[in-house]
Amino acid sequence: MTRYIIKRLLSIIPIVLGISIIIFTLLSISPGNPATLMIGREATDEQVAVLEAQLGLDQPLLTQYVNYMTDLLRGDFGTSWQTRGPVIDEIAVRFPVTLKLSVFSTLIVIFFGVTVGIISAVKQYTKLDYVVTTSSLVIASMPDFWIGLMLMLLFALKLRWVPPYGASDWTGYILPVIVLSLGIMAMVIRVTRGTMLEVIRQDYIRTARAKGADEKRVIFKHALKNALIPIITVIGNDFGSILAGAIVVETVFSLPGMGTLIVNAVKIKNIPTAMTATLFLAILYSLVVLILDIIYAYIDPRIKAEFSRRKAR
Amino acid sequence: MTEINREIKTGRKNSQFRAVAKRFFKNKAAIIGLIMFSFILFFVIFAPLITPYEMAIHQELTNDLQPPSSQHWFGTDDLGRDMFARVIHGARYSVTIGILVTLVAGTVGIILGAISGYYGGKIDFIIMRICDIFMSIPYMLFCITLIVSIGLGMKSMVIAMCTALSPGYARLVRASVLSLKGVEYVEASTACGCSTGRILLRHIIPNVIGPIIVKATSGMASVILGAASLSFIGLGIQQPTPEWGAMMATARDGMRTAPHLIIAPGIFILITTLSLNLMGDGLRDALDPRLKN
Numbered sequence: 001m002t003r004y005i006i007k008r009l010l011s012i013i014p015i016v017l018g019i020s021i022i023i024f025t026l027l028s029i030s031p032g033n034p035a036t037l038m039i040g041r042e043a044t045d046e047q048v049a050v051l052e053a054q055l056g057l058d059q060p061l062l063t064q065y066v067n068y069m070t071d072l073l074r075g076d077f078g079t080s081w082q083t084r085g086p087v088i089d090e091i092a093v094r095f096p097v098t099l100k101l102s103v104f105s106t107l108i109v110i111f112f113g114v115t116v117g118i119i120s121a122v123k124q125y126t127k128l129d130y131v132v133t134t135s136s137l138v139i140a141s142m143p144d145f146w147i148g149l150m151l152m153l154l155f156a157l158k159l160r161w162v163p164p165y166g167a168s169d170w171t172g173y174i175l176p177v178i179v180l181s182l183g184i185m186a187m188v189i190r191v192t193r194g195t196m197l198e199v200i201r202q203d204y205i206r207t208a209r210a211k212g213a214d215e216k217r218v219i220f221k222h223a224l225k226n227a228l229i230p231i232i233t234v235i236g237n238d239f240g241s242i243l244a245g246a247i248v249v250e251t252v253f254s255l256p257g258m259g260t261l262i263v264n265a266v267k268i269k270n271i272p273t274a275m276t277a278t279l280f281l282a283i284l285y286s287l288v289v290l291i292l293d294i295i296y297a298y299i300d301p302r303i304k305a306e307f308s309r310r311k312a313r
Numbered sequence: 314m315t316e317i318n319r320e321i322k323t324g325r326k327n328s329q330f331r332a333v334a335k336r337f338f339k340n341k342a343a344i345i346g347l348i349m350f351s352f353i354l355f356f357v358i359f360a361p362l363i364t365p366y367e368m369a370i371h372q373e374l375t376n377d378l379q380p381p382s383s384q385h386w387f388g389t390d391d392l393g394r395d396m397f398a399r400v401i402h403g404a405r406y407s408v409t410i411g412i413l414v415t416l417v418a419g420t421v422g423i424i425l426g427a428i429s430g431y432y433g434g435k436i437d438f439i440i441m442r443i444c445d446i447f448m449s450i451p452y453m454l455f456c457i458t459l460i461v462s463i464g465l466g467m468k469s470m471v472i473a474m475c476t477a478l479s480p481g482y483a484r485l486v487r488a489s490v491l492s493l494k495g496v497e498y499v500e501a502s503t504a505c506g507c508s509t510g511r512i513l514l515r516h517i518i519p520n521v522i523g524p525i526i527v528k529a530t531s532g533m534a535s536v537i538l539g540a541a542s543l544s545f546i547g548l549g550i551q552q553p554t555p556e557w558g559a560m561m562a563t564a565r566d567g568m569r570t571a572p573h574l575i576i577a578p579g580i581f582i583l584i585t586t587l588s589l590n591l592m593g594d595g596l597r598d599a600l601d602p603r604l605k606n
Binding site for chain 2: 014015018019022023026027029030031137138140141142143144145146149150152153157240241243244245247248251262263266267269274278281282285286289
């Protein structure tokens, strides 16, 4: 098992390298000179040249990239061209906001999404099932920022239960977390229901029922266990959607998170901040996918068996 | 799938198509989706006849932020432009982007996936690793970076979304091609001396197109949602073009006094994406009846 984990960990390296090359190239070729953007319009050519030399912008692109990456490996995450402070400080302030958003949303998605999906599958073709399937389809078809604006209109502006903007206290997180989880929950409900229905029709479920196991045991012990793999896959992929959705939701609710940090940095061509923050999220996402792969190996004896056979060889 | 293969082998391609169409039209939800999508398509095609484009950008500052009335069905925005005209002309942008991105991303994905799956070996390894890299950058982040690097606007947004979405199609096609590679009729066509292009185009791709069409239909819905989100955060289509996401971004500040400016475009997005999702589900059930218990 350890060997499998190490192998999977190593496989992240080329992906991270690839991501860093793509993002660095894209950000560097974008129009606009960061030095001019930093000083402002009245910048003289001389000032721009001095600043360019200071930031290392006069070097060839490849050298810039290599410098950035070696600094990164040494634990230097770069200096923001906007605040002139270390990028890691900015991330330290912004990341907790995004983390809170994603973790709470993921928990809500896992808890309600899977439960409602199972109930809907077990009670297939009842009124409850129709309500669940229809409403999850409708919610999945709504843009998340629109759901956000509508909820803000009702609960923040009309009823004044929660603040419309910012994250000064926990009430500011209520609406963003709901918005972020709703769309993804709709997807998880659909997948859970679908796989559960497929599993429930298998022979071993019929066997379990025939031997007199009670319905609860059949559903949770026999069916859910076998339906878990696709459900976990969807939840893992959805962590990526949650990170992406966080960008939009943070914009709607003006939350100071990683999403707004990246969008603002990208807009003013603050390459170190944009680059490090994007890499940070991409690595985080790859790690989540990796952890899921390891979880698969633990819950699915087939993967485990295949793996130990390979080791024996 | 075996059913499809058998029918194609006996040369009854039409009956296969007819069977799928019959199952599709029996599905009530799919029909509702089709009707809703036709409603949106009607606006896409006839928008200029219903109300000229000038109405959508014509400013009438003395007549701003009007609530819905008989003269302005959806009211007017902060610059006094007629919202009904803006919303129905917005349908043209969203639906065009949806179709364009899906077509391009789908075609690129089919080509890459087919090559990757059919040839295998080094080519497969390289294409799939590149796809892995693209797919491990969260979709929205990738689009934002790419758009900024090639300049804001509709063209960049379309390019960004196509690049971000084709790896997903490539993976799907590769998996289906791999599953067909060893099938007898492919072997038979190789034995007959068919060229690789012919085998791929005439024998393999027609047999894997089902799941691609299903993915493309609901994929179009997410393209439309993504385009609206990108325009909403100010990176996609820019003002004064009447695009749904961009319209809501401007209407956001005056949301308390003029909520209709946000509700109307939102409902149109909902109708469009919901119709596509309903049709996608219907197609999936029609192509693979086993799923529809």
